[in-house]
Amino acid sequence: MKKFVVSEKCIACGNCLLETKLLQEDAEGKAVPANGGYFSDDFLAKAEEIVAACHVQALSIAEGAGADLSKLPEKLQNALAKITVPKVSREDVKMHAQDYRMTCSYPQGEYRYDYSSESRAMSAAENEFDRICYSQYKKLILEVFVQYKEDKLRKFYTFDESGFWGQINKQYTDVLQEFAGAATAGGIKLPADFKEFAVFPGGSANEKDSVLVYMLNVRLKEFEDRGCEDVMRELRDIPHTSRSDYRIDMDYDDMEVYAGTSFFGNDKYEDKYCYKDVYKACEDFMGDLKNAINYVDYDSQVFDSIDTALKDYKERVQKEIAKKVALLSKAVANSKAALLNSGVGDSKAALLK
Numbered sequence: 050m051k052k053f054v055v056s057e058k059c060i061a062c063g064n065c066l067l068e069t070k071l072l073q074e075d076a077e078g079k080a081v082p083a084n085g086g087y088f089s090d091d092f093l094a095k096a097e098e099i100v101a102a103c104h105v106q107a108l109s110i111a112e113g114a115g116a117d118l119s120k121l122p123e124k125l126q127n128a129l130a131k132i133t134v135p136k137v138s139r140e141d142v143k144m145h146a147q148d149y150r151m152t153c154s155y156p157q158g159e160y161r162y163d164y165s166s167e168s169r170a171m172s173a174a175e176n177e178f179d180r181i182c183y184s185q186y187k188k189l190i191l192e193v194f195v196q197y198k199e200d201k202l203r204k205f206y207t208f209d210e211s212g213f214w215g216q217i218n219k220q221y222t223d224v225l226q227e228f229a230g231a232a233t234a235g236g237i238k239l240p241a242d243f244k245e246f247a248v249f250p251g252g253s254a255n256e257k258d259s260v261l262v263y264m265l266n267v268r269l270k271e272f273e274d275r276g277c278e279d280v281m282r283e284l285r286d287i288p289h290t291s292r293s294d295y296r297i298d299m300d301y302d303d304m305e306v307y308a309g310t311s312f313f314g315n316d317k318y319e320d321k322y323c324y325k326d327v328y329k330a331c332e333d334f335m336g337d338l339k340n341a342i343n344y345v346d347y348d349s350q351v352f353d354s355i356d357t358a359l360k361d362y363k364e365r366v367q368k369e370i371a372k373k374v375a376l377l378s379k380a381v382a383n384s385k386a387a388l389l390n391s392g393v394g395d396s397k398a399a400l401l402k
C-alpha cells in the first residue's frame with residue numbers, strides 16, 4: 050500500500066489533478082491527497098508517472114507494508130479523541146462597545162451669525178445636538194449591537210464551515226476522510242456517509258430549527274424590546290449626561306454685522322452670535338452611551354445560551370464518535386482483508402497514530 054505526499058513546493062499548477070482523483074485542490078488551488086491519497090500496487094506505475102510530471106518536484110510516494118487493519122477502529126477512536134472543542138469564555142462574548150462605531154449626522158447651521166444673543170446661539174446649538182445625536186439614542190445603541198452581533202455572535206449561528214461548529218466538524222471530517230481512504234485502500238467497505246460529520250447543537254444545522262439560534266434570537270429580541278431603555282437607565286446613573294450638560298462642549302462666537310443705514314444715513318452695525326463645536330458634544334455623548342451599553346449585563350445572558358449549546362454539542366459529538374468507531378469496527382470485522390492482516394503501510398500507520 051502506498052500513498053501520495055504533497056510538499057510545500059506545490060505551485061498550484063493543477064496538472065496532477067487532471068491525472069488522478071487521489072489528489073484534489075485545496076482552497077489555495079494547491080494539490081492535497083484526497084482521502085489520504087492511498088492507492089494499491091496496480092496503480093503504482095501511473096502514480097510514478099504523475100510524480101515525475103510535477104515540474105517542481107512537489108509530489109512523492111510514501112512506501113510501507115505490514116500494518117494491521119484491525120487496529121484502525123482503535124486508531125480512529127484515538128485520533129478523534131485528540132480533537133478538542135474550544136472553550137468559550139464570558140470574555141469571548143463580552144460587549145466592548147468602544148470597539149464599535151456610532152455614527153451621527155454632521156451638525157448644520159454652525160458659524161451662521163443669525164442669533165441676537167449668546168444664550169440664543171447656545172440654545173440653537175443644544176437643539177441641533179439633540180436633533181442629530183441625543184434624541185437618536187435608540188439608533189446609536191442598535192448600531193453598536195448590530196456590530197457586536199456580527200463580530201462576536203455570528204459564528205455561533207452560522208452553520209457552514211466558516212462558523213464555530215462547522216470549523217470543529219471539519220477537523221472530525223478530515224480525520225474520517227483519512228481513515229476512510231486507508232480502509233478503502235485496504236479493501237474495507239464503508240458506508241458512503243462514514244466521512245460525514247455534521248453535528249450541531251440541538252441536532253439541526255437548519256437555522257430555522259436550531260435551538261441555539263432560537264435562544265440567541267430571544268436574547269436579541271429582548272434587547273430590542275427593552276435594551277435601549279436599560280442602556281438609558283444606566284446612562285442616567287452616569288453624572289452630567291442630561292441633554293443640557295453637553296453644552297459644556299459647545300461654544301459660540303460673535304461679530305458685528307451690517308444692519309442697514311440709520312435715519313441720518315450712517316451705516317448701522319449690531320452684534321450677532323453663532324454656535325459651533327456641536328460635534329464635540331456628540332462625540333462626548335456617544336462615549337457616555339458606549340459606557341452605559343457596557344454596564345448593561347446583556348452579554349452574560351448571551352454567554353449562558355452559548356454555554357448551554359456547547360454542552361449539548363459536546364454530548365452529541367461523543368455519540369457521533371462512538372457511532373463512527375462502531376461503523377468502522379463492523380466494516381473491519383466484515384472484511385476479509387482485515388482478517389488476513391493484508392497490508393496497510395507503515396507510513397499510513399504512522400499517519401494514523
Ligand code: SF4
Pocket residue numbers: 055058059060061062063064065066079080102103104105106107108
Ligand atoms: S503538478 Fe506539482 S505543482 Fe502542480 S498542482 Fe500537482 S503537486 Fe502542485
